[in-house]
Amino acid sequence: MARERKLTACQCGACGHFRMPPTPYCPECQCPDMIWPELPGTATVFSFAICTRSPYSGEPLVYVPVVVDLDGAPGARLVSNLVGINAEDVEIGMKVSIDWNPIRDGWLLPIFRPALTEERHETA
Ligand SMILES: [Zn+2]
Known part of the structure; x- marks a missing residue:
């Protein structure tokens, strides 16, 4: 956090x-x-899972826990959630970029979204 x-x-x-x-x-x-x-805030999906129930309530909920390799930090992996994509479209090796999910008391939880690869070639 x-x-x-x-x-x-x-x-x-x-x-x-x-x-x-x-x-x-x-x-x-x-x-x-x-x-x-x-760090630059981008990463590569190392592994992921597709979950279909909330870990809190047991209600149906699709979410995608991911393990990502962080750009700019060789060997550093972060466990997070991938959002903004259909679960069936997630692929190992895809580029993602960080976003921040406000939780409470001003704390921010890092989450990842698919990177906008086409527009980011000049910075790659
Ligand atoms: Zn050392």
Whole structure:
């Protein structure tokens, strides 16, 4: 979660290895230093599932939990939800971009939408 619309990942301050979720010590070099670089907010779908019931109420509800590889942070994966797409159109390897879902008390939950690939070639 975040309060600002900035996507970051935990990166080792010594060797640059990304570790998600954050751990007290870097698994590569055992260094406790961590930095939180801002990421571009785009990602690639690594895996996904299609769920058809709400985890809270059991009511019928289609949603798509995804695991994404974050651009700009090799090795960093984030578990989120993919929205703005029909569940049957989701594909592993598709580009997605982050959006922020306000939940409560000013907190924002990162979610992902299909990236607008055609318009974004110049930044790729
Ligand atoms: Zn390290």
